Amino acid sequence: MDDLYRDFILEHYKRPRNFGELEPHDLEAHEYNPLCGDEIGVQIKVADGKIADLRFNGHGCAISQAAASIATEELIGMDVEEAAKLDADWMLALLGIDISATRRKCALLLLKALRHAITGDGSWPVGATD
Amino acid sequence: MDDLYRDFILEHYKRPRNFGELEPHDLEAHEYNPLCGDEIGVQIKVADGKIADLRFNGHGCAISQAAASIATEELIGMDVEEAAKLDADWMLALLGIDISATRRKCALLLLKALRHAITGDGSWPVGATD
């Protein structure tokens, strides 16, 4: 059994949590990985400074989709301010797998969309090399 | 004593034959070697289909100037048609020295100007490599 594709990842890929549209929502953003065509959109409902609800949508590889699905489970209920500060380490720790430089971009796509949605800044550099 | 710079070459370089302007003239052309900045102009007086008189001018290295000087001695009196057909071998044989690819262009500059003057075609490829 391959390490990167543990049951846990494949399970989230095949049955993603919090997948779909959220109407109405307060925040949203859409990100695209030109390298592989992965796309992730995120829609967020805010209440009392917290993420009251959140959905993601789009398509992509198992890593990007599973990472997004896993992350959403942690994000709902989190302080919006705090969520905006989440970094790559947080995401990679949640995934708990070793990820090559190329695939990092996949794993971090949801996080990039999240930050974009909250701060309006889409420039967080999840560049081709990091 | 260096082979390329035989007395004969240096002698022509220092005291070029048929150097200067020819007024009036029937044909003329000017050539330039962008590689080293050598310039040679040639002016020709034609009578009975022959080169009645010829002068060259310009400036350049010993090879280009000596080659031009040596060539003019052969050219005066030559059939114009025939002169237009002279090729690189003719010039190099006259010089009687081994010449690298880079310096060929210097050695052939007068011949290029001559052909240009007679045929009006300045495209004879004395290119950087031949």
Add this chain to the structure above:
Amino acid sequence: MTTTASTMTELDVRADFPILSRKIGGKRLVYLDSSNTSQKPERVIAAIDDYYRNRNANIHRGVYPLAVEADALFEAARERIAAFTGGEARATIFTANATAAINLVAYSWARASLTPQDAVLVTEMEHHANIVPWQLATAATGAQLRWLDIDEQGLLSLDQLDAELATGDVKLVAVAHVSNVLGTINPVKEIVRRAHDAGARVLIDGAQAVPQMPVDVGTIGADFYAWTGHKALGPTGIGVLQADAAVLEQMPPFLAGGDMIERVTRERSTWNELPWKFEAGTSMIAEAVGLGAAVDYLAALGMTRAREHERMLTAYALEQLSALDGIQIHGPLTADARGGLVSFSVDGIHPHDLAELLGREGVCVRASHHCAQPLMAKLGVPATTRASFAAYNVSEDVDALIAAVRSAQRIFA
């Protein structure tokens, strides 16, 4: 015709390619990404090494023996590279890559030639290198950009070409010789004939063709033919534009600087002869020497033989892949109609995941939009997985690919 592994053993040049003896995580390196970039034979690596170790000097300028030697090496490489594809040395221009070669035409020729009444015709199967330069050039000149469709099999229609040409406004047809995704071999000679009859110029993107099959730019007759060194067993950092010398003569220069000039004064400059008019600054000298060694290697191997070998591998791969469940193959279904590559999709597995899993088995394939997003849109996929072949591949490489795909299918089952 059934292709069996045993018919494929006639060409085995793996020993000429040092990298192929590398192990990846204990596994044999099964390199199936040559359409992306090729591996290099010992001869090419040695030529570059020798250049820097023994011959390095700047060219076109030097009088001392080392420089004369370097110049001769460089221009002799140009002669052999030009001759390899049947072109003239003076109309063979070195650029940074195929992309830069196409951009040269898009800046120098197109911006001086296109008007708002004109159109550029590209195809749905083009690589971004043969799309985006035309988007920018048409935007800059007000010309139209129009597209030729592909059919279900990934083929162009010459009837549609004729219809487009009949409108009378097409100034340029820009088309790939071989598609880097579908493998489709386009009838470039026929396209050139029809385009020329209609007064249009033609640029052929030969990036995939030159490494894979005999190419004769003289016979094809295109105004511009672009290809790239690194896919043709040569080094990175060098591309080739082979063009009609008469067209090049009329074009204004593109990149400006040393070597491409004849004379510079404060007020104006005049231009050097071909090919140097289009080569500004210090050339890719070691790269030309390396590419010269690459075409020597390919010429010695024989491009007809290389093509036949890759055709057989492609046929074998098509057959083996088709035999698996849940596989969709993109492009022409016969190896005769395509270059040495196969793009495919596997149900339920994203190409990125597939390539990752294959990579762990030592099998190197590309999973990507292959710089052909309009084609991906047409195919309705975000990306595909592509296995591509070169002379150094053997049937075991296809077997390894198939085994790895099966194993990925098991993981994602």
Add this chain to the structure above:
Amino acid sequence: MTTTASTMTELDVRADFPILSRKIGGKRLVYLDSSNTSQKPERVIAAIDDYYRNRNANIHRGVYPLAVEADALFEAARERIAAFTGGEARATIFTANATAAINLVAYSWARASLTPQDAVLVTEMEHHANIVPWQLATAATGAQLRWLDIDEQGLLSLDQLDAELATGDVKLVAVAHVSNVLGTINPVKEIVRRAHDAGARVLIDGAQAVPQMPVDVGTIGADFYAWTGHKALGPTGIGVLQADAAVLEQMPPFLAGGDMIERVTRERSTWNELPWKFEAGTSMIAEAVGLGAAVDYLAALGMTRAREHERMLTAYALEQLSALDGIQIHGPLTADARGGLVSFSVDGIHPHDLAELLGREGVCVRASHHCAQPLMAKLGVPATTRASFAAYNVSEDVDALIAAVRSAQRIFA
């Protein structure tokens, strides 16, 4: 200060450069043409060799381990190259050479920014690479091209700069950091300060500076700083543009194709992030790896030390040449005011003949207009002879130069 040969023996790295053990017609290779192109240390040659032999794969695209490794090597090289000159990796763009780097600015920035009311200011000492692109860009936009003069010593006047800037129409100042003919080291930091105060952008041609002295693009503060790999102990086929990221962000793309895009549809395209937005098609991968090894070598050597060594050689050469009869030296008379090169003329001997005779003694110097014809016109010579130094030169090289010049003088006496 009198420089003696004995003070110059402290740095001898000849053994690191394989080509220096070559004999030319039985003579030791005395390579004094590093301003034209430098020789390469073993470490650079080995890095390129290793790349092709063990690591070659295309970058930015691959998922398999070999491709991930190649990508990491390439981007790590970019980081080190950027850091070597104090720049940011994301604002460090690889091009084919310095000329292509300047052309990038002349096409992307200048054509979008210049109007008929604007002027570009260049200097009389520029290399064609920093003249002809501006002739074309000003012609294309209707802007004016104006010139800063040099004085007898080959220096620019900051007063003239101020006067030009005071007219208020100067949009760009394009100036060499170090002149490739005169050796003049220009006060680039001060030029940038004054130009910026006047609202003009600045492009520095650092082709000669980066190989010779410590350069910190952050401190200099120019909008654009261009240099080239092959003069900095690196391979051919790679140049570097280091720029202000904010300026780059606002510029339209230049070369178009793969990698520089984010998204391509039939109708339009959007662009990748920096630095890739300006790198179209397959990058010069092996070349970046080689240049990475070159800057590692230079950093380990220490640029301050290299500069001091070359300054001493230059001082020695100036002194020895001045002692000969019939020699005219161009440019500043002290080694402190110039880079590691000396251009000179010898009465009665054309530079081409001189270089040929020197070449036969194994002494490699350049005789040429050095791609600086407007400067030649100013100096009133068709060409000059230039000896230029690198870390691997030693005082015996200067001695060999002097002996060969004397011998040429005897032949032409």
